[in-house]
Amino acid sequence: MLSKKKILPPLDYLLAFEAAAKTGSFARASDELNISETAISRKVRLLEQHYNVPLFVRGNRSITLTQQGGTLLTSVERSMDILREASRDMFANHQANSINLAATNSVAALWLMPRLRKFNRSNARVKITLVSSDSDAECLANEMDLSILRGEGDWPGYESHMLFGETVFPVCSPRYLARNPKAGDLASLPDLDLIEVTSSHAEWMTWKTWLTRSDVSDAPLERAVAFNTYPLAIQAALDGLGVALGWGHLVDHLLEAGELVRPLGDRAVRTESGYYLLKNTSHKGFPEKQIVENWLIEQSAQRKRYAGRAAGV
Structure with missing residues (x-):
């Protein structure tokens, strides 16, 4: 059985993949996350290597999700929404509970x-x-x-x-x-x-x-x-x-x-x-x-x- 460490990829890989999938472009994902387009492309490539499956079909100026990529995006979006909501609650509660x-x-x-x-x-x-x-x-x-x-x-x-x-x-x-x-x-x-x-x-x-x-x-x-x-x-x-x-x-x-x-x-x-x-x-x-x-x-x-x-x- 694979360990949890081997199963889970780094969070920044998933964030780059989510941004690229939702914007349909490494360039627009770069603007959204405020990192270089090269960094976005590299993180997505490393995520594909992690799972050993292609997540995008790459065109000249566009990218399209593969079937595996679409399946992963559904789970990643749901998980990221949970994490973002938890972070918002943490910030809100900290501000509310100042003394x-x-x-x-x-x-x-x-x-x-x-x-x-x-x-x-x-x-x-x-x-x-x-x-x-x-x-x-x-x-x-x-x-x-x-x-x-x-x-x-x-x-x-x-x-x-x-x-x-x-x-x-x-x-x-x-x-x-x-x-x-x-x-x-x-x-x-x-x-x-x-x-x-x-x-x-x-x-x-x-x-x-x-x-x-x-x-x-x-x-x-x-x-x-x-x-x-x-x-x-x-x-x-x-x-x-x-x-x-x-x-x-x-x-x-x-x-x-x-x-x-x-x-x-x-x-x-x-x-x-x-x-x-x-x-x-x-x-x-x-x-x-x-x-x-x-x-x-x-x-x-x-x-x-x-x-x-x-x-x-």
């Missing part, structure tokens, strides 16, 4: 972006569309497959998994600290260039709430400079404009690289909130979504642990 991932501006810019390149290298077939917004409504829009938001873990209609907790501490650039050594003194912080973030989220921590939680109350913040997104505030700190509030996990990579420092050492404020991965319980799952969800949970498991009241965050 819409929404996150706050801070998480998108500082936690996700530094990790996406490595993910893309390992998961080339999974396409992530990242939506960055500080609007909870936008992040929880129906078209979002996964979302990352700050809260206490309770979103009706959503399954939540905590990625990391909320530990907040002052950060600045090394050169700012060198110019302003008083940044290492808690009581002196209100006299320095404090970088603030303005937000519609009244529950998000500000310098005023952080200092109050650190027993520095009623301190005027006349030298504070404000930005409307957290990533801009961190960039300002990197540029040496002042001292910003650093969220653990969001700025860890900048601390590890030495681009930012913690002028007060381990002093930090912990909250009951955290950053959660959310998925709508009414949405169906699919493989690409599961791949991204598993990756995010894996990144969470590898995070640095900050000592304190809730030691796991």
Whole structure:
């Protein structure tokens, strides 16, 4: 019995034969497949040698199928149609199953972006569309497959998994600290260039709430400079404009690289909130979504642990 390898000819032979048979010309088949007429003729000749039967009667400017060629064409067309339909389904399903991932501006810019390149290298077939917004409504829009938001873990209609907790501490650039050594003194912080973030989220921590939680109350913040997104505030700190509030996990990579420092050492404020991965319980799952969800949970498991009241965050 012949092996499958010997029975089946190369696919490109069959494609050349199909194109030549349907167009009635090696030249027109060449145009259809965008390869040379000589290549078409050669592939058909090799297919005839493979089966040891003539598939075409060749004229001066035309070709005509033999009986064997007509029989083969019927099967080849049917098989190729099945393969083409399967390929169309593969492309359509891949596009339909791209992942819409929404996150706050801070998480998108500082936690996700530094990790996406490595993910893309390992998961080339999974396409992530990242939506960055500080609007909870936008992040929880129906078209979002996964979302990352700050809260206490309770979103009706959503399954939540905590990625990391909320530990907040002052950060600045090394050169700012060198110019302003008083940044290492808690009581002196209100006299320095404090970088603030303005937000519609009244529950998000500000310098005023952080200092109050650190027993520095009623301190005027006349030298504070404000930005409307957290990533801009961190960039300002990197540029040496002042001292910003650093969220653990969001700025860890900048601390590890030495681009930012913690002028007060381990002093930090912990909250009951955290950053959660959310998925709508009414949405169906699919493989690409599961791949991204598993990756995010894996990144969470590898995070640095900050000592304190809730030691796991």
